[in-house]
Amino acid sequence: MGFGLYAGFAMFLGGVVANITVTSPNAGDFLGTTNSVTFTITGATKEITVTVVATFDADPSQKIQVEKDFLPDVNGNIDGTLALNFASSTPEGAYTLKVSADEQGTALNDVPAFGINVDVREPRFRDFNPLAGAFVRGIVAISASLDESNVKEWRVRINNGDIPNNSGLTSTLAVSWDTASIVKDGTQTINITVDDLAGNTSTKNIGVTLDRVRPSATILAPTSSSTIRPNSRIAVVVDVLDQFSGSVHQTGIDVTITTLSGVTIGRVARRSVRQSGNTVTWTGRIRRSRTLPSEFKLVVRTTDRAGNVAVVQEVIVKIGRTRNRGRL
Numbered sequence: 001m002g003f004g005l006y007a008g009f010a011m012f013l014g015g016v017v018a019n020i021t022v023t024s025p026n027a028g029d030f031l032g033t034t035n036s037v038t039f040t041i042t043g044a045t046k047e048i049t050v051t052v053v054a055t056f057d058a059d060p061s062q063k064i065q066v067e068k069d070f071l072p073d074v075n076g077n078i079d080g081t082l083a084l085n086f087a088s089s090t091p092e093g094a095y096t097l098k099v100s101a102d103e104q105g106t107a108l109n110d111v112p113a114f115g116i117n118v119d120v121r122e123p124r125f126r127d128f129n130p131l132a133g134a135f136v137r138g139i140v141a142i143s144a145s146l147d148e149s150n151v152k153e154w155r156v157r158i159n160n161g162d163i164p165n166n167s168g169l170t171s172t173l174a175v176s177w178d179t180a181s182i183v184k185d186g187t188q189t190i191n192i193t194v195d196d197l198a199g200n201t202s203t204k205n206i207g208v209t210l211d212r213v214r215p216s217a218t219i220l221a222p223t224s225s226s227t228i229r230p231n232s233r234i235a236v237v238v239d240v241l242d243q244f245s246g247s248v249h250q251t252g253i254d255v256t257i258t259t260l261s262g263v264t265i266g267r268v269a270r271r272s273v274r275q276s277g278n279t280v281t282w283t284g285r286i287r288r289s290r291t292l293p294s295e296f297k298l299v300v301r302t303t304d305r306a307g308n309v310a311v312v313q314e315v316i317v318k319i320g321r322t323r324n325r326g327r328l
Contacts (some may be wrong), residue, residue, distance in 0.1 A: 017043040018076075020050070020101045020108045027114035030150055032198035037082045037099060041108070044072035049102045052082055054116070057094040064090070086120050093118060119198035123148035128192070128204065135211045135247050135305035140177040142190060144204075147171075150197040157191040158182075185210045185243065211306040215242035217253075217313045219300055227320045234286035234317070236268050242304050245278045252303045253282045257296055260316070265296065294319050 023038045025031060037052050051067040064086065070078045097116050101108040128144040130136060142156055148171055156166040156175045166175050173192070182188060190206040220237040228234055236255060242248050255268040268284040286292075295318050302310035 030197035041078035122200045123194040123202040137306040142175045152195045154194045213243045214308040215310045236284040238282040240280045
């Protein structure tokens with residue numbers, strides 16, 4: 001008896017010859033915007049229509065249904081794939097997936113419905129550190145908080161290269177980057193990639209500047225050779241040179257007045273800060289000199305954005321005496 005005659009005889013007796021088995025997805029899987037339902041069918045003799053219905057558990061009136069016709073090979077087998085895609089506006093959450101097949105009016109075996117999870121949103125970064133444009137050195141703490149409850153993996157890379165202990169599965173990440181592995185100072189890129197269980201991916205590239213050279217400060221005014229007139233205002237001018245433009249912020253320049261023994265008297269008020277290339281000119285003013293000792297120190301301490309500390313600069317300032325004219 002030939003295959004076709006046997007199959008026809010079995011159908012005549014009411015038997016179901018064709019059988020469908022769903023191979024993916026599995027119960028509990030997460031599905032994103034682009035998915036495939038795969039299955040195998042055996043014992044088919046005619047064209048078979050496969051239907052997939054995804055029903056939103058929270059609102060069963062919302063359903064997504066797809067169907068497609070498949071022809072068996074000469075052995076009566078079908079290895080099929082049916083696209084099941086969700087729009088970015090599709091409600092996220094638990095769904096029930098039902099797969100059924102029909103061989104021209106005759107239903108194949110019943111495939112039990114099973115639950116899946118729909119997640120169509122890419123992982124989002126709530127915050128991260130360091131910020132783009134930051135200056136770094138030494139051991140850099142890289143951290144981020146993710147708006148994603150279904151993290152599959154996050155990975156941190158430097159200039160597209162892996163570093164030690166750079167991956168995890170949590171919604172927060174913390175990685176230490178030892179910049180000693182970088183030969184040359186300058187722009188570096190921190191790459192953070194996050195994949196969720198539904199196959200959605202987000203990538204953030206953060207450009208930072210590696211700066212391991214300390215800045216240098218020069219006190220242009222006042223000089224140690226000048227004598228300040230009593231009760232006059234004293235202009236203070238400091239130049240700070242660093243290897244990169246923008247690496248020195250005004251808050252990193254601290255100009256103080258001390259006694260010759262180093263006791264702090266006060267801080268010089270800042271008037272302006274001017275950037276020219278990789279040089280910062282800091283200008284300040286001491287309003288009145290009459291309350292100051294006849295000799296004092298002007299002390300400049302500088303730290304750049306990466307944390308490099310300049311050599312402390314000092315100048316001794318002298319205030320001249322007031323001449324008293326007697327009466328004739």
